[in-house]
Amino acid sequence: MTRAMAIGSRTAGSMAFAALALMTALAPAPAFAEKIKNPVAVFSGLDKITGRTTSFDVYIDETVQFGALQVTPKVCYSRDESEPQKISGFIEVDEITLDRKIRRIFTGWMFAASPGLNAVDHPIYDVWLTDCKQSSDVPAPEETKVNGQ
Structure with a gap:
């Protein structure tokens, strides 16, 4: 694997992680009924x-x-x-x-x-x-x- 490919895969991995974190943060929280x-x-x-x-x-x-x-x-x-x-x-x-x-x-x-x-x-x-x-x-x-x- 070339150095450019390694950097590109790290960047893609970081972007996927960032996208997942953003989706999790923006997802509606589950509603819990009051007792x-x-x-x-x-x-x-x-x-x-x-x-x-x-x-x-x-x-x-x-x-x-x-x-x-x-x-x-x-x-x-x-x-x-x-x-x-x-x-x-x-x-x-x-x-x-x-x-x-x-x-x-x-x-x-x-x-x-x-x-x-x-x-x-x-x-x-x-x-x-x-x-x-x-x-x-x-x-x-x-x-x-x-x-x-």
């Missing part, structure tokens, strides 16, 4: 003894008991309906032990698309997040009464 904060988290629970699976709604910051577990969602996010759903929630799960003590067994994020990623590790019950929604057929918890009224 929607929902007041209700939907869970499924499995009783490993009976094999029964139950679906239940829980309002944010409400605690619901499933077997010996107490499930409290702190936040539940979804996406706009025009976007692929990415359901996620920050959840706390406590176990009521046989001597009636409450022991935290899970605190963290659950993802509906990957229920096994952050699973509740319990010998009898499994609980996982399945959905988030804006309303529920279950009545909302009563507001705390002010001044005992």
